[in-house]
Amino acid sequence: xxxxxxxxxxxxxxxxxxxxxxxxxxxxxxxxxxxxxxxxxxxxxxxxxxxxxxxxxxxxxxxxxxxxxxxxxxxxxxxxxxxxxxxxxxxxxxxxxxxxxxxxxxxxxxxxx
Amino acid sequence: xxxxxxxxxxxxxxxxxxxxxxxxxxxxxxxxxxxxxxxxxxxxxxxxxxxxxxxxxxxxxxxxxxxxxxxxxxxxxxxxxxxxxxxxxxxxxxxxxxxxxxxxxxxxxxxxx
Numbered sequence: 432x433x434x435x436x437x438x439x440x441x442x443x444x445x446x447x448x449x450x451x452x453x454x455x456x457x458x459x460x461x462x463x464x465x466x467x468x469x470x471x472x473x474x475x476x477x478x479x480x481x482x483x484x485x486x487x488x489x490x491x492x493x494x495x496x497x498x499x500x501x502x503x504x505x506x507x508x509x510x511x512x513x514x515x516x517x518x519x520x521x522x523x524x525x526x527x528x529x530x531x532x533x534x535x536x537x538x539x540x541x542x543x544x
Numbered sequence: 545x546x547x548x549x550x551x552x553x554x555x556x557x558x559x560x561x562x563x564x565x566x567x568x569x570x571x572x573x574x575x576x577x578x579x580x581x582x583x584x585x586x587x588x589x590x591x592x593x594x595x596x597x598x599x600x601x602x603x604x605x606x607x608x609x610x611x612x613x614x615x616x617x618x619x620x621x622x623x624x625x626x627x628x629x630x631x632x633x634x635x636x637x638x639x640x641x642x643x644x645x646x647x648x649x650x651x652x653x654x655x656x657x
Contacts, residue, residue: 474550
């Protein structure tokens with residue numbers, strides 16, 4: 432069975448500071464992992480995905496994530512936060528049949544000026 | 545390119561009234577289709593998914609039902625709404641292939657009063 436745990440429902444950083452959003456997964460098969468961003472009252476947009484190629488995945492808006500099998504983690508990072516990064520971020524894992532996607536509970540990122 | 549449309553965007557319904565949310569996908573054929581619910585502070589809950597016309601899988605026993613009358617149409621329904629049905633409902637689709645990405649509609653806010 433697949434599941435995702437996001438540590439920290441709220442993260443606050445200063446503008447220009449490092450962003451680190453944590454995601455740990457559980458999967459009985461080699462996982463496909465995703466990060467999505469949701470702005471208020473909108474649907475989810477794909478930031479990046481891991482599909483067993485490079486372990487360091489680069490996404491849009493300067494975000495990247497590293498797949499670490501030994502730690503079952505897929506943390507999202509950005510070197511320098513921007514005010515426009517304030518949103519809710521979701522980590523997700525796809526099941527082995529690629530029919531179902533399981534999402535974490537989300538992390539709301541606040542960026543302080 | 546593929547697009548997904550979901551309506552209505554906002555809905556206020558009294559307890560005990562029926563519900564119909566519709567979702568259509570354009571630019572692809574035979575997609576996997578999904579309904580998720582996002583309650584405040586609780587992340588995304590998979591409600592239903594469908595891999596083909598008339599094929600519906602329910603993830604969580606509840607007061608809702610789903611139907612797929614056409615290849616690219618997915619409908620979420622209820623005969624009698626409960627207060628607990630309030631939330632943000634998201635339709636989504638994938639190609640069902642290995643390493644696929646799930647794409648979301650803009651969502652529908654349902655408030656049951």
